[in-house]
Amino acid sequence: MRGISFEIPNTYGKYLFEILEGINIKEFTWKIGNGESYFIDNNQLGNSLFPTSCIFDGKKLYKEISKEDYYLIFVDLKGFTKKEDIRKVATYQEFIESECQFVLLIVDSSYVTIYSKDQVTLNHIFFKAVSVGYENIEYITDENDTRTTLIAF
Structure with a gap:
């Protein structure tokens, strides 16, 4: 078993928090790749949920995805056990050969891998x-x- 795929509703909410609830996301350092996700402000798209291509520790990621509603369009999260192990992971083979432990991708607001x-x-x-x-x-x-x-x- 490599992973899981499913579809989430194409609407705003706290879907990352919901999906990752029960997993100790705080133990990872997260590489946040290019994406497009926004906080909801007065039922409209507001500020970006994540800065482009950045690193969050698990506590910061948890805080961001749990505090208020957001709309996910494209999401690229990769969890590593240590910050110094972070590197580019673009294929399944690179995932297997790296210290990356977890990959979460969302495409077109609904398709989760x-x-x-x-x-x-x-x-x-x-x-x-x-x-x-x-x-x-x-x-x-x-x-x-x-x-x-x-x-x-």
Whole structure:
């Protein structure tokens, strides 16, 4: 099992917080790649959720995704155990060969793809996705993985 894919509603909310709830995101250092996500301000798009291509410690990521609603268009999050291990991870092979432990990609506001080296984490997210009613939930395996890159945007 490589990962999980599913669809979230194309609306604003706290979907990153909801998806990652129950996972110790604070233990990772997060490389935030190019993306497009905005806080909601008076029912309109406001400030960017993330600066372009930056590094957050887990506590900062947790704080950002849990404080107020946002709208996700493209998201590229990669979790590393140590800041000094952060490097470019653009393919599944690079993911396997790196110290990157977790990849979360969102494309076109709805399509979520997650890769994790921890099978317990994948199962947790799978059953969480089922319980909250996300759609088209499936495990990603060696046989059905069609992604060529691990980059959202």
